[in-house]
Amino acid sequence: MEIIEQPPVFRLPGIPDQVTYTWLLLVILTGIAxxxxxxxxxxPRTSQNVVELVLLxxxxxxxxxxxxxxxxxxxxxxxxxxxxxxxNLIGLVPGLAGPTANLNTTAACALVVFCAYHYIGIRRHxxxxxxxxxxxxxxxxxxxxxxxxxxxxxxxxPLSLTLRLFGNMLGGHILLAIMFFLMGLDGLIGWALSGGxxxxxxxxxxxxxxxAFTIGFIYPLKLLVSFLQAFIFVMLTMLYISGAIEGHGEExxxxxx
Amino acid sequence: xxxxxxLAGLTVLGVPGVALxxxxxxxxxxxxxxxxxxxxxxGMAIASGLCGLGQGRAVAAxxxxxxxxxxxAARIQTAMIIGLALIESLAIYMLVIGIILLFVQPIK
Numbered sequence: 001m002e003i004i005e006q007p008p009v010f011r012l013p014g015i016p017d018q019v020t021y022t023w024l025l026l027v028i029l030t031g032i033a034x035x036x037x038x039x040x041x042x043x044p045r046t047s048q049n050v051v052e053l054v055l056l057x058x059x060x061x062x063x064x065x066x067x068x069x070x071x072x073x074x075x076x077x078x079x080x081x082x083x084x085x086x087x088n089l090i091g092l093v094p095g096l097a098g099p100t101a102n103l104n105t106t107a108a109c110a111l112v113v114f115c116a117y118h119y120i121g122i123r124r125h126x127x128x129x130x131x132x133x134x135x136x137x138x139x140x141x142x143x144x145x146x147x148x149x150x151x152x153x154x155x156x157x158p159l160s161l162t163l164r165l166f167g168n169m170l171g172g173h174i175l176l177a178i179m180f181f182l183m184g185l186d187g188l189i190g191w192a193l194s195g196g197x198x199x200x201x202x203x204x205x206x207x208x209x210x211x212a213f214t215i216g217f218i219y220p221l222k223l224l225v226s227f228l229q230a231f232i233f234v235m236l237t238m239l240y241i242s243g244a245i246e247g248h249g250e251e252x253x254x255x256x257x
Numbered sequence: 258x259x260x261x262x263x264l265a266g267l268t269v270l271g272v273p274g275v276a277l278x279x280x281x282x283x284x285x286x287x288x289x290x291x292x293x294x295x296x297x298x299x300g301m302a303i304a305s306g307l308c309g310l311g312q313g314r315a316v317a318a319x320x321x322x323x324x325x326x327x328x329x330a331a332r333i334q335t336a337m338i339i340g341l342a343l344i345e346s347l348a349i350y351m352l353v354i355g356i357i358l359l360f361v362q363p364i365k
Contacts, residue, residue: 163349163353164342164346164349166353167349167353168345170356171349228338232339235339235342236339
């Protein structure tokens, strides 16, 4: 990917960029949590207010999707959501790299979700009952094929979680990189600076148009996609956990894919 | 019209092979690479077009439902966004395959 994308400005030697920026995010998020939770008051002041507002959003979502018993999983869900959201957003800052635009980070998040909801389901129902849920409410001769299909469906979940986040983020980054490449010193602005009347008129005009398009349209779009993908990841996580709590037979709303 | 379209398609698909055959195999490049670029572009076009059709149907149905029952708009919107994400992931698979074909090039 180094063909078109510039490496980030701050790199640690011998450590991949996504790991560096994951550590940066860890320091930032843990720092915020530490500073805010050092002095928790009953009547919250400014910083505590903001963090409580964010966490209340997660709590409302959990109440909507899982129900009141899902509040035990607020730490898992809110951590995933905040990490993915800040990972998406830090990729938008020029000169920094977004850790979620790398397959390893998203695969790690999806594997955490995969292990977590199976663990929750097994804890809730016991291993045998949980396995029996995979067969669904069907006649006995359909139970074998149903089990295989459910297995494939469950194995496809971390794959689709991984690839959705990774593809959205990397696609946006490549789009931005191509836009900046086309209007940069190798492209239209370089043409405008090279002298010559045609170059100055066409290159300057095209460069200005492209800069306006990139900053006015593609950046807000990427911002929207960052929030949306974090929301979708969290939402699907909650749906999987809710399915594991209730057993798979009853609810087949969004379970496929 | 149709014949010219077929001719244009054959030209697009055939030119890289012919050009590479003229260049000769001695240059080291395989003949799959140029076709992989075409496959990535065509596949992404088909995938995003059909994904747009599917998402359009989903959004149309959701907006109609919201118009009929404004009270349930929040729940419908949540379900719509999840559905859109699941539909979109099919196009994202193609995007990942296209990125692999273009940048990783596992098959030379």
